[in-house]
Amino acid sequence: MIYTVTFNPSLDYTIRIKNFEVGTLNRTNYEEIRVGGKGVNVSIVLTSLGVENIALGFIAGFTGDQIESGMQQLGCKTEFIRLPQGFSRINIKLQDETETEMNGMGPAVSISECERFMMNIKRLKPGDTLVLSGSIPSSMPQDMYEQILDAVDTDKIRVVVDTSSNLLRRTLAYHPFLIKPNLIELGELFGRSLIDYDDIVGCAKHLQEEGARNVLVSMGSAGAILVTDEGQVFSAPAPSGDLVDSIGAGDAMVAGFLAGYLERNSMVDGFAKGLAAGSATAYKQGLATREEIIAIAQRM
Numbered sequence: 001m002i003y004t005v006t007f008n009p010s011l012d013y014t015i016r017i018k019n020f021e022v023g024t025l026n027r028t029n030y031e032e033i034r035v036g037g038k039g040v041n042v043s044i045v046l047t048s049l050g051v052e053n054i055a056l057g058f059i060a061g062f063t064g065d066q067i068e069s070g071m072q073q074l075g076c077k078t079e080f081i082r083l084p085q086g087f088s089r090i091n092i093k094l095q096d097e098t099e100t101e102m103n104g105m106g107p108a109v110s111i112s113e114c115e116r117f118m119m120n121i122k123r124l125k126p127g128d129t130l131v132l133s134g135s136i137p138s139s140m141p142q143d144m145y146e147q148i149l150d151a152v153d154t155d156k157i158r159v160v161v162d163t164s165s166n167l168l169r170r171t172l173a174y175h176p177f178l179i180k181p182n183l184i185e186l187g188e189l190f191g192r193s194l195i196d197y198d199d200i201v202g203c204a205k206h207l208q209e210e211g212a213r214n215v216l217v218s219m220g221s222a223g224a225i226l227v228t229d230e231g232q233v234f235s236a237p238a239p240s241g242d243l244v245d246s247i248g249a250g251d252a253m254v255a256g257f258l259a260g261y262l263e264r265n266s267m268v269d270g271f272a273k274g275l276a277a278g279s280a281t282a283y284k285q286g287l288a289t290r291e292e293i294i295a296i297a298q299r300m
């Protein structure tokens, strides 16, 4: 079984405003609300690809109800812990010439609720996959990912981590099966901006020395590079297409990678499906469906 973890799921309110101006009234010319949060997005794409999974995390209030029912309508299995107070966040994605994101702080999570969450982790079995995605709300212990990794045997459970650079680095000592930094996050980890192929591969290998097994570096329109624990390096540009909205492309890539990898335990299949799922998502509004991913994969 694959379990995805999203501590702070969201409703993503995507709006377009022509010539957005700060400090004045702006009106939208496009708006849409979708269920979001990194692990939630991974669950939605996995489900669309026919890969069974369970979404874990916390929800609260009317927005939390909407997140849960929205996911269930998409066929996802959810086992969220419902918080007694507050509401799950609404993240604003403002599209103008550029993309501006305003992510909410989300509801407060108490220590006892964190302890309750840890009970979920105890039930993981050898062969399961655990996807740790996204930020940790400020109300929660910032070592929550480490607490989880302390409780699982990462030799027997495949752990995938996709989170901000500082939280990501703290998980490396636990030997996660896969980490997926984007180019900016990888650059933050090494204190410089990365553009050179050899430099990127070198940094990925450095993260392996720090403990990561496989490192998938996503590079937006430039595609991705995968450095495996067997020393192979795969790299490919993104398949061609017209960018519509890249939000969730990284999450789709994680889901595509897992779906592709788990079919035959093949890194190259994971890499190809991850790339297809990421770009298929970037070329449409919202997350790509199975059909859209297959269509892109067929012309790669």
Ligand SMILES: Nc1ncnc2c1ncn2[C@@H]1O[C@H](COP(=O)(O)OP(=O)(O)OP(=O)(O)O)[C@@H](O)[C@H]1O
Binding pocket: 182, 183, 217, 218, 219, 220, 221, 222, 223, 224, 238, 239, 243, 246, 247, 248, 249, 250, 251, 252, 253, 274, 275, 276, 277, 278, 279, 282
């Ligand atoms: N503009 C784009 N054109 C084509 N493919 C893209 C584009 N943006 C993203 N992708 C595809 O999606 C993959 C992941 O994208 P990206 O590197 O932006 O991840 P990310 O920063 O984690 O994304 P996000 O946080 O928005 O989910 C890329 O490797 C690529 O295959």
Ligand SMILES: O=P(O)(O)OC[C@@]1(O)O[C@H](CO)[C@@H](O)[C@@H]1O
Binding pocket: 008, 010, 012, 035, 036, 037, 038, 041, 091, 101, 103, 133, 134, 135, 136, 247, 248, 249, 250, 251
């Ligand atoms: O605030 P976090 O947890 O870092 O990221 C949350 C988020 O921006 O990531 C997803 C896209 O990857 C969105 O659906 C969601 O709004």
